[in-house]
Amino acid sequence: MAEKRKFQAIKGTRDLLPPETELWNRVEQTAREVFGTFGFGEIRLPIIEKIDLFARSIGSETDIVGKEMFSFEEYGFTALDTFRRNIITLNLVGPEPRFGFFNPQIHVDRFLEALSSSVQKGEIAKTPEVLSALGSMTELRDQLTAELQKEKPDPEEVRVYWSAIQQQAKNVHLGDQICLRPEATASVCRAYIQHNMHALTQPVKLYYMGPMFRRERPQKGRYRQFYQIGAEVLEAITPNTDATKSLGKDAAVDAEVIEMVMTFFARLGLEGVQLDINSIGHSAPECRRGYVEKLRAALEKVKDKLGPDSQRRIETNPLRVLDSKLESEQGIIAGLPRIGDSLCADCAKQYEKVKRQLDLRGVKYQENWRLVRGLDYYMRTTFEITARGLGSQNAVCGGGRYDGLVELLGGAPTKGIGFAIGEDRLILSLQEAVKGSVAQGRDVYIAWMGEKTLATAIRAAQNLRAAGFRVELPPVEQKLGKALGQADKLGARYALILGENEVASGEWTVKTLADGTQELVRGEKLVEFLRVQKKKEV
Numbered sequence: 340m341a342e343k344r345k346f347q348a349i350k351g352t353r354d355l356l357p358p359e360t361e362l363w364n365r366v367e368q369t370a371r372e373v374f375g376t377f378g379f380g381e382i383r384l385p386i387i388e389k390i391d392l393f394a395r396s397i398g399s400e401t402d403i404v405g406k407e408m409f410s411f412e413e414y415g416f417t418a419l420d421t422f423r424r425n426i427i428t429l430n431l432v433g434p435e436p437r438f439g440f441f442n443p444q445i446h447v448d449r450f451l452e453a454l455s456s457s458v459q460k461g462e463i464a465k466t467p468e469v470l471s472a473l474g475s476m477t478e479l480r481d482q483l484t485a486e487l488q489k490e491k492p493d494p495e496e497v498r499v500y501w502s503a504i505q506q507q508a509k510n511v512h513l514g515d516q517i518c519l520r521p522e523a524t525a526s527v528c529r530a531y532i533q534h535n536m537h538a539l540t541q542p543v544k545l546y547y548m549g550p551m552f553r554r555e556r557p558q559k560g561r562y563r564q565f566y567q568i569g570a571e572v573l574e575a576i577t578p579n580t581d582a583t584k585s586l587g588k589d590a591a592v593d594a595e596v597i598e599m600v601m602t603f604f605a606r607l608g609l610e611g612v613q614l615d616i617n618s619i620g621h622s623a624p625e626c627r628r629g630y631v632e633k634l635r636a637a638l639e640k641v642k643d644k645l646g647p648d649s650q651r652r653i654e655t656n657p658l659r660v661l662d663s664k665l666e667s668e669q670g671i672i673a674g675l676p677r678i679g680d681s682l683c684a685d686c687a688k689q690y691e692k693v694k695r696q697l698d699l700r701g702v703k704y705q706e707n708w709r710l711v712r713g714l715d716y717y718m719r720t721t722f723e724i725t726a727r728g729l730g731s732q733n734a735v736c737g738g739g740r741y742d743g744l745v746e747l748l749g750g751a752p753t754k755g756i757g758f759a760i761g762e763d764r765l766i767l768s769l770q771e772a773v774k775g776s777v778a779q780g781r782d783v784y785i786a787w788m789g790e791k792t793l794a795t796a797i798r799a800a801q802n803l804r805a806a807g808f809r810v811e812l813p814p815v816e817q818k819l820g821k822a823l824g825q826a827d828k829l830g831a832r833y834a835l836i837l838g839e840n841e842v843a844s845g846e847w848t849v850k851t852l853a854d855g856t857q858e859l860v861r862g863e864k865l866v867e868f869l870r871v872q873k874k875k876e877v
């Protein structure tokens with residue numbers, strides 16, 4: 340008998356349950372409302388994209404692309420793929436050894452034949468994996484055949500040959516390398532190019548929400564499937580624009596995007612919000628690249644005092660050393676050269692303008708020269724927002740400017756700025772503030788008693804729901820005491836008591852559960868009565 344197994348959600352993923360999901364819905368609804376008032380429209384993007392999209396944009400040296408992607412291969416339903424699947428899924432030895440019943444080598448022959456024909460036709464590239472499969476699978480097939488032809492084949496030998504064959508088959512890439520998206524900025528840029536959005540009125544302002552995937556070590560506020568609410572502003576660069584005017588315009592756009600996310604947080608009542616801003620200049624020798632060299636030289640001098648991660652980053656990405664949270668490195672980092680002193684004239688000017696724009700909008704910020712962000716596509720403005728109650732994973736939003744990314748992905752020269760909010764963290768911080776007292780509740784619990792009252796109870800539930808009230812209609816009748824107990828447990832505000840007398844007279848009893856008071860209300864006046872009560876509560 341098969342063992343009874345209790346399935347669990349995969350590590351780093353979670354089920355979100357009521358009543359918490361009510362808060363998620365409220366947050367998402369508020370985002371739609373606030374972003375709508377700033378002229379943003381929603382874009383819905385696929386969850387799977389080609390790996391290359393992220394390798395090119397986020398950067399192949401970053402942690403996200405280097406080690407955190409959930410990826411797989413996408414191939415058509417070709418004969419070659421079917422033959423390969425036959426090999427990979429065939430279990431030669433195990434609880435039910437299959438050899439002896441038929442000839443497994445036939446799958447290998449079919450696969451090799453189809454593979455060499457596809458290579459000849461140029462449908463599949465001659466990669467080292469393909470060449471190795473063509474060479475060594477033939478050899479392994481012969482060895483397996485010899486073993487199976489023995490009077491008593493050795494299961495261990497068969498297993499070794501067959502797993503080697505399976506491994507070779509797995510190594511052959513038949514299609515595109517696909518991944519679950521780790522973020523959505525690159526996808527938005529891809530969509531902007533794909534749908535010729537440069538031909539629309541510029542800038543194009545888009546927002547999105549949905550799950551993202553990164554294979555990180557799970558902890559509070561850090562998951563492998565997490566949710567982001569993000570927004571991006573994209574604007575095609577028109578030739579011959581006045582550079583100085585353009586700096587001012589960009590600064591206004593940056594500040595408005597930041598103002599929008601701060602307005603959203605304020606609307607939600609998020610507490611302990613802190614906005615950090617910085618400029619990381621642009622990638623030119625007289626700006627960021629020059630700074631990175633200065634930084635690298637300074638880090639080389641203190642290399643011995645740094646931890647292994649930072650030591651490695653001196654070579655690969657010295658800017659990331661500034662992100663270090665290691666206690667022992669804080670004093671050293673404080674003495675390192677600062678990017679603000681190395682910005683080119685235009686980047687410095689733009690940064691000043693962003694700060695002025697934020698001041699004009701009454702947005703409070705803190706300058707943080709160490710804020711470099713972990714994705715390669717940023718330039719000039721970068722920002723991060725932290726909130727209360729999140730422990731070490733306290734960044735609830737990150738964003739910045741990424742002029743040039745659309746071009747890097749094959750589009751025309753385009754400017755971009757945006758942010759993404761970690762929705763899981765936002766919810767955690769909101770829950771912390773109200774200490775988890777998000778009750779799902781009902782507005783009305785209908786306590787119906789006696790078969791004859793059921794039709795009236797159903798109609799009352801329909802009318803109340805149509806008017807937007809949350810109604811619980813128990814499927815079977817209950818004694819009044821039990822019904823009121825149940826109403827209490829569900830956090831209902833009112834109990835509508837329908838006995839045969841009430842139904843006959845048309846005068847229904849409405850009990851306010853908080854204080855136990857009761858009123859008689861005519862059936863047809865019930866919706867209006869509850870509306871008035873609700874207004875009084877607000």
Ligand code: HAM
Nearest residue numbers: 522524561562565734735736737738739757758759761
């Ligand atoms: P990011 O800083 O990688 O930026 O992520 C933004 C936010 O997503 C973080 O501040 C955090 O709140 C949340 N987040 C990231 N990883 C996790 C995780 N494993 N678990 C829970 N929450 C997480 C971006 O993704 C950029 N695309 C933002 C952007 C948009 N820049 C310009 N436009």
